[in-house]
Amino acid sequence: MAILNVNPTRMELTRLKARLKTATRGHKLLKDKQDELMRRFIELIKHNKKLRVEVEKELKEAFNEFLLASAVMSPEMLEAAVAFPKESISVDIKKKNVMSVHVPVMNFIRKLEGDEGSIYPYGFAQTSSELDDAISKLYSIMPKLLELAEVEKACQLMADEIEKTRRRVNALEYRTIPELQETIRFIRMKLDENERSTITRLMKVKDIINKEA
C-alpha cells in the first residue's frame, strides 16, 4: 500500500493522527448505517416482491374480464360508460427519513362522489355484467396497486443509497484507513531514526572533544 506524499514532521504526524481518528469513526458509523439499511431493505424488498406477484396476477385477471367486456360491448359504449368516473384518487406524499434516505409515505385519498355504495359510474341499462365484474375486480386491486407504488419506490431509493454507502465504507476500509496507518508508521520511523542519528552525532562529538582535551 502506498503511503501519502507528506513531509515526515511532528506536525504532519499530529494532523494524520487526527485524520485517522475521524476516518475510523466515520467508517464505524457508515458501517452501522449500511447494516441497518440492509436489514430494512431486505424486509421491504421481500414484501415488494410478494406484492408485485400478487398484483400482476390479479391485474391479469381483471384485464381478461375487461377484454371480455369490450368484446360484448361496442367500443363507443364502453368508452362512454367509463368516461365520467365517480371516484377520484389523489395522493398525499410525505417524506420519511429512514437512515438518511428520504422515502415517500403515500397516503391515498379516494373520494366517492354521489351516492355511496355503488362504485360503477354508469347506469346498468346499456352495459354488460362483464364490465361490472372487471370494474369491481379492478376496484379491489387498487389498494394493493397503490401500496406497491409506495413500497417499490422506497426500495429503489434504498437500493441506491445502500450502493453509495457500501462504496464509501469500502473506500474507507481498504484505502483511506490503511494509507493513513502506513503513513503514520512511516513518519514515526523517520522521526525515531532522526533522533537516533542525533544521539550518535552527539556521542561522536563528545568523543572528539574528550580526545582533544
Next chain:
Amino acid sequence: MIYMFKVGVIGDKDSVLAFKALGVHVFTVSEGDEARKMVDTLARTNYGVIFITEQIASLIPDTVERYDKEIIPAVILIPSNQGTLDIGIRRINENVEKAVGSNIL
C-alpha cells in the same frame, strides 16, 4: 411537505381504459416518443404516481430509469392486457443485486 398529487396511468388504450372508471387519469399512447413526452409532462405537472404498462415502458427504459432516483414521481410498471413481460420483477431483482451484491431472493 404536504401536497396533493395526482395519479396517472400510461399505456395502450385497451389496457388502461378500465382504470378510467376508478378516477385515475388515463393517458393512452402507442409509441415510444409519445410515451416519453407523456411521462415527462406528467412528472412536471404534479403527478405523484405514474403507472405505465410494461409494453410501453420497454420502449423507453432510459426515461423510466431517470425517475428512479427522484422521490417524486414514482414510476411503477404494471402488466398490460397482453400479459406481463416480467420487467417489473426483473427491476426488483436488479435492485436486490445492486444493494446486496448478489441475488438472495
